[in-house]
Amino acid sequence: MTKYLIFTWLLLCGTSVVQAQKYRLSDSEVSFYSDAPLEDIEAYNAEAKSIFDAETGEIAFVVPIKKFEFKKALMQEHFNENYLESDQYPNAKFEGKLKNFNSDKTVQEVVASGKLSIHGVTRQIEVPGTVRQHPSGFEMKATFPVKVADYDIKIPKMVFYNIAEEVEVRVNFQYQPYDP
Amino acid sequence: MIHKTIFFLTLILLCSLVVSAQSLLEELEQEPDTLSITEQATFKGTRLINGHSVETDGEGVLSFLISHRFGRLNEGAYEFFGLDDSNIRLGLEYGLTDRLNVGIGRSSFEKVIDAFIKYQLIRQQSGGKVVPLSLTVFSSMAINTLRSQLPERELNFRYRVDYTYQLLLARKFSSRLSLQLMPTWLHRNLVAKADMENDLYVLGMGGRYKLSKRVALNLEYYYRLNAEAEEDFYYNPIAIGFDIETGGHVFQLQLTNARAMIEEGFLSETSGDFFSGDIHFGFNISRVFQLK
Numbered sequence: 001m002t003k004y005l006i007f008t009w010l011l012l013c014g015t016s017v018v019q020a021q022k023y024r025l026s027d028s029e030v031s032f033y034s035d036a037p038l039e040d041i042e043a044y045n046a047e048a049k050s051i052f053d054a055e056t057g058e059i060a061f062v063v064p065i066k067k068f069e070f071k072k073a074l075m076q077e078h079f080n081e082n083y084l085e086s087d088q089y090p091n092a093k094f095e096g097k098l099k100n101f102n103s104d105k106t107v108q109e110v111v112a113s114g115k116l117s118i119h120g121v122t123r124q125i126e127v128p129g130t131v132r133q134h135p136s137g138f139e140m141k142a143t144f145p146v147k148v149a150d151y152d153i154k155i156p157k158m159v160f161y162n163i164a165e166e167v168e169v170r171v172n173f174q175y176q177p178y179d180p
Numbered sequence: 181m182i183h184k185t186i187f188f189l190t191l192i193l194l195c196s197l198v199v200s201a202q203s204l205l206e207e208l209e210q211e212p213d214t215l216s217i218t219e220q221a222t223f224k225g226t227r228l229i230n231g232h233s234v235e236t237d238g239e240g241v242l243s244f245l246i247s248h249r250f251g252r253l254n255e256g257a258y259e260f261f262g263l264d265d266s267n268i269r270l271g272l273e274y275g276l277t278d279r280l281n282v283g284i285g286r287s288s289f290e291k292v293i294d295a296f297i298k299y300q301l302i303r304q305q306s307g308g309k310v311v312p313l314s315l316t317v318f319s320s321m322a323i324n325t326l327r328s329q330l331p332e333r334e335l336n337f338r339y340r341v342d343y344t345y346q347l348l349l350a351r352k353f354s355s356r357l358s359l360q361l362m363p364t365w366l367h368r369n370l371v372a373k374a375d376m377e378n379d380l381y382v383l384g385m386g387g388r389y390k391l392s393k394r395v396a397l398n399l400e401y402y403y404r405l406n407a408e409a410e411e412d413f414y415y416n417p418i419a420i421g422f423d424i425e426t427g428g429h430v431f432q433l434q435l436t437n438a439r440a441m442i443e444e445g446f447l448s449e450t451s452g453d454f455f456s457g458d459i460h461f462g463f464n465i466s467r468v469f470q471l472k
Contacts (some may be wrong), residue, residue, distance in 0.1 A: 022204075047215055051204040060204035066217045072470055073238025073278060077221050082393050087355035095205040 021055035023137055023175035030063050032146070034167040041075060041167075043068040052138065052175050057101035059112060061173075062172060063092040083153050084119055093117045098131065106133045112142065118151040127170070136173040221274070221305040222314055223351040226273065226281070226298075227464055228437055229400040229419040230385045232448045234316040234350040235302045237275035240472025245271040247464040254457030262460060269441040274471075275431060280295075285364070287441060290449075294318035294442045304352060318346040322444035338371040344443040356418075358425040359387040366447050373409065381405040382447050388423070397425040397426045398432075402447055410448075417450045432464040 028048045034041040045068045050057045050061035065086040070076040080086040096114010130143030145166050148155065223233035226243070247269040251262030252349065259265065271285030279300040286293050298318045305311040322341045343366070350360035361374050362384030371378055386400035400419040421434030437454035438446035441464075452458025 011247060049208050049211070050393060051208055058204055060208055062205070062208050064215055064217070066220070069217065072241075073275075074241065074468060074470075081221050094308075095203065 004022045014129040021053055023052040023054060025173055026176040027135070027174040029172045030169070032068075032167045032169045034164040036164045041164075043070045043076070043079070043095060044071065048102045048173070050173055050175070052140075052173075053115070054101075054103050054138070057098040059098060059114070060097075061093070065090060065092060083148075083155060089118075089120045091117075101131065103133075107131070116146075118146070119153050121151040123150060136176060138173075139176070140171070140173045142171045145169070187358075200242045206244060206411075214308040216305050216309040217307045218304065219314070220354045222304065222350050222358045223388055223398075224396055224423040224425050225432060225464070225466060228360060228388070229398050229421040229434045230290040230417060230436060230441060231384060231386070231400060231402070231430065231443060232296075232298065232316075232318050232346070232348060233360060234300065234314045234348045236279055236281045236298060236316065237273055237468065239275050239278045240470055241275040241468050242471050243273045243466050243467045245269070246274065247271070247438070247443060247462065248270055249289075249439055249460045249462035250458065252452060252457070253435075253459045255462045255463065261447070267439055267441075269437060285442065287445065289440045291325045292322050292378065292440070292442065292445065293325060294322040294444070301440055303352075312350075312351060314352075316348040316350075318348055320344045320443055335370075341369050342448075343367045344447070346443065356390040357387065359385075361385055362402070364443065364447065366444060368444075368448060375409040377409065378405055380407060380448055394425045396425075397421075398423060398434075404447065412462050413451060413452050415447065415453055417446045418454045429468075430464075434462050435459050436462065 011130065016146050017053050023145045025048060028046060031042055031047050045063055047067040048061055048063045050059065052059045065084050066080055068076070068079065070079065092178050094112075094114055096112050098110040101110050102108060108131050110129055110131050112129060114125070116125045125144070127142050127144045129140055132139040146169050147166050149165060185339045186390040207391055223235050225233065226232060226237060226397075247356045248290050249267045250267030253261050267287070267289045269285050269287040269289075273281055273283035277279050281298045282296070283298070284293070284295045296318065297320075298316060300314070300316045302311060302313065302315040304314045321344070322344070322456050329332050344364060345347055346362055346364045348360060348362055350358060352358045364382040364384055366380040366382060368378050368380065382402050382404050384400065384402040386398065388396045388398045398419075398421045400421075402417050404416055415437055417436065417438040419434050419436035419438065421432055421436075424431040424433070435451035437458050437460070439452070439460060440446045440449060452460070
């Protein structure tokens with residue numbers, strides 16, 4: 001019986017060794033930019049949460065929609081109330097893998113492939129980005145387009161602020177190792 | 181037996197650890213929520229119906245308000261149910277900061293000029309730091325500029341001025357329902373009759389219920405606490421209205437027994453009895469301009 005216990009505890013230790021390969025955000029910025037005929041729209045969010053597993057290349061992040069900051073208060077209100085319906089769908093989420101990630105390289109181009117959920121709609125996406133490794137962790141950058149209609153975000157024709165059909169999302173994540 | 185139990189307990193613990201290690205996203209989502217989220221859009225506009233809501237215009241926002249109250253519905257078809265007669269207020273408001281607003285207005289009702297200052301003191305928050313209510317403080321001054329009926333007895337300026345102080349307490353209970361309480365102190369430098377109080381205390385209450393993304397139903401009622409002496413000719417203001425939001429505009433349509441569109445007027449000079457049909461149809465339209 002004791003043998004089983006020792007075996008179990010060893011397994012437990014094993015799991016924590018695997019977890020030690022994980023990285024969390026120390027600093028992050030998610031922004032989006034929309035180039036519209038009437039005026040450009042920009043918003044910033046520094047409250048994303050993310051875990052990156054350097055062993056497997058797996059990555060996940062959660063971005064709280066209400067923490068997107070706009071220059072204009074009214075735009076922010078419309079964004080939350082009418083378009084993203086953030087009371088109902090509070091977070092944007094991504095879960096996937098860096099396909100060709102190699103932990104030996106300092107700078108590399110990767111493709112993040114996985115599921116992006118916005119406004120209750122989940123879609124499979126592929127996003128090219130850059131990973132830079134430095135002694136204290138990783139830096140990841142990506143820029144990719146998001147089609148508003150793909151995520152069932154309806155923008156009525158009547159609105160005052162014209163919004164482009166596609167917005168450009170920029171992600172800049174700084175990762176540091178952590179012990180769970 | 182005990183060994184077995186310990187073994188299975190350990191196994192369960194292990195399993196749960198393995199499960200939590202399966203998905204990074206699940207690991208993130210299981211974390212306690214430490215982020216504080218400030219509630220937005222407790223109400224659609226800076227006005228509930230007649231009175232102010234806890235909302236303020238954002239920094240650099242100039243808003244132009246056009247408000248109308250028509251005549252009484254019970255005046256019948258000859259007066260086109262009150263629409264022949266119109267009472268107007270034009271107003272300008274500006275957000276000095278996201279929380280501090282100032283405004284001026286001019287009403288055709290008694291030719292009153294008003295000015296106000298409004299400050300959002302506390303904002304409702306959820307998540308890591310919970311703040312259950314929003315609190316906005318409001319103060320306004322109204323100057324009656326009607327010419328005296330007797331030119332030889334011109335009113336001294338100070339008798340033309342009234343002051344209102346309000347606390348606006350609101351909570352957004354859900355994305356649809358928001359309620360507001362408005363304890364109010366109104367000081368009138370001159371009252372119509374000797375037995376009327378110069379200081380009128382009023383408790384207002386109101387709320388909104390969103391019927392759809394862009395349409396909300398609003399209700400508002402002010403109970404005048406010490407107005408016994410004027411009960412026979414002045415009533416508590418009641419209003420029911422709809423907010424229709426179209427982006428940069430909010431259209432507010434309402435039915436109310438009040439004629440005036442500023443605190444001093446609708447709190448102390450509402451002469452219509454809502455329940456005998458002294459109801460005025462009216463609307464507020466606001467148009468915002470971002471100056472900064």
